[in-house]
Amino acid sequence: MQRRRLIQGKTPLLISIPHMGTFLPPDVKRRMTPAALALPDTDWHVDKLYWFAESMGVSLLMATHSRYVVDLNRPMDDGHLYPGQVKTGLCPLETFDGEPLYVEGEEPEEIEKVNRVASYWQPYHESLEEELKRLKETYGYAILYDAHSIRTQVPRLFDGKLWDLNLGTAHDTSCDPAMAQAALAAASSGAYSAVLNGRFVGGHITRNYGQPAHDIHAIQIELTWGNYMDEDAPYSYRPDKAEKLQVQLKQVIEALLAWGRGRYGR
Numbered sequence: 001m002q003r004r005r006l007i008q009g010k011t012p013l014l015i016s017i018p019h020m021g022t023f024l025p026p027d028v029k030r031r032m033t034p035a036a037l038a039l040p041d042t043d044w045h046v047d048k049l050y051w052f053a054e055s056m057g058v059s060l061l062m063a064t065h066s067r068y069v070v071d072l073n074r075p076m077d078d079g080h081l082y083p084g085q086v087k088t089g090l091c092p093l094e095t096f097d098g099e100p101l102y103v104e105g106e107e108p109e110e111i112e113k114v115n116r117v118a119s120y121w122q123p124y125h126e127s128l129e130e131e132l133k134r135l136k137e138t139y140g141y142a143i144l145y146d147a148h149s150i151r152t153q154v155p156r157l158f159d160g161k162l163w164d165l166n167l168g169t170a171h172d173t174s175c176d177p178a179m180a181q182a183a184l185a186a187a188s189s190g191a192y193s194a195v196l197n198g199r200f201v202g203g204h205i206t207r208n209y210g211q212p213a214h215d216i217h218a219i220q221i222e223l224t225w226g227n228y229m230d231e232d233a234p235y236s237y238r239p240d241k242a243e244k245l246q247v248q249l250k251q252v253i254e255a256l257l258a259w260g261r262g263r264y265g266r
Contacts, residue, residue, distance in 0.1 A: 002064055004124045006131060009059035012139040012260055013253065014131050015050055016205060017147045018072035018124065019043035021063040028069055031106035035099040038233055039066055043149045045229055045237045050147055052246055053253060058145075059131055063124060068092060068101055070116040072124050073146070073203035088157075091116060096154050132209060132216055141215035141264050143179070143256050146205045151231055152224040158199050164192035165248070166222040168202035174210025175217035179259045183219055186255035190248045192227065215264075221252070 020043050024032065047062050054060060063072055074090040091113045093101055102108075108116070128144075135142035152161050165187045169180045180196060187194035202210070202220040210218030225231045228242040260266075 003120055004064060004127050005060075005062045006127050007054060007060045008131065008134070009054065010057035011059075011257060012135050012141055012264075012266075013143040013145060013257060014059040014061060014128075014135060015053055015145045015147050016128060017043065017046050017050070017060070017062045018205060019063065019067045019148060020046045021065040021067065021069075023065045024069065025065075028108075031102050032068070033100055033103055035095055036068060036101040039068070040233070041067065041096050042235075043147075044225070044235045045242075046147050046149050046223075048237060049149075049223075049228055049242055049246065050249065052250060056250075056253060056257075058253065059135070061124070061127055061131060065120050070113075070121045072121055073148075073205050075204045075208070076117055076121065090121075096151075096157055098156050128205070128209065136215060139260075139264070139266055141217070141260060143175075143260055144205070144209050144216065144218040145253070145256065146202070146218065146220040147223075148200075148203075148220060149223040149225055149228075152226045162199060162222070162224050163195040164224055164227055165194040165252075166198055166200045166224075167194065167196045168200045168206060168220040168222070169197060169218070170202045170207045170210065171197050174202055174206045174212070175219055176212050176259075176263065178263070179217050179256065180219065182255045182259040183221075183252055186252045187221075187248065189251060192245070192248055219256075 022039055071090050091108055093107055132142045167184055169175050172180055184196045200222045206218045206220040228245045229238050230236045
């Protein structure tokens with residue numbers, strides 16, 4: 001089973017999709033609870049939702065393994081990204097709703113966690129680093145778009161409903177503030193609600209790779225499921241809803257590319 005899939009494009013923009021994977025290695029799968037095997041916290045269908053971006057010349061990096069194996073958007077040291085809030089770890093032990101992922105006594109030990117990082121986390125991040133390096137060398141800059149999705153309401157993690165499009169730039173430290181505003185304007189230009197640096201300000205990928213002083217600009221966009229899929233199992237894709245959302249997402253990507261051309265002249 002390949003550990004990530006990369007499609008190289010012909011623009012300075014890379015879309016990373018770290019939580020779309022559904023594969024569970026047999027030695028992990030056999031120890032998991034029925035709640036875990038349903039994979040309720042997957043970023044379902046995000047690759048399908050953004051597939052139009054390939055025709056725009058955008059690069060795509062896609063995970064294959066479930067975030068329950070190892071979370072690619074968490075730091076290698078498992079540091080807490082949102083202090084004071086419920087932590088979802090590098091090798092999680094619970095679903096977002098607090099249900100155990102493993103049968104009692106079958107949780108991964110520390111050596112297994114280290115091996116998972118080496119086997120799955122590092123290869124994804126190596127590909128991410130290499131593609132950003134290629135883009136910067138080719139165009140003089142790179143834009144990283146970290147693509148996510150989540151249920152509209154997850155009471156254990158946050159109060160109330162989320163906005164439709166949740167943009168995060170680590171409070172404008174992961175990209176040029178003008179780029180963030182261009183993305184927010186495009187996200188807010190239609191029928192969907194959008195917020196910048198609200199509940200989600202960007203995870204490890206956005207915070208770690210966004211280095212605007214070195215011409216690498218990163219933004220995370222977390223979408224709510226209800227705008228493109230069913231929020232209950234079996235989590236079916238809804239083309240009727242998705243096609244409308246894709247129009248808005250295309251505008252966001254076009255705005256990011258336009259900002260790059262205006263800022264860097266290419």
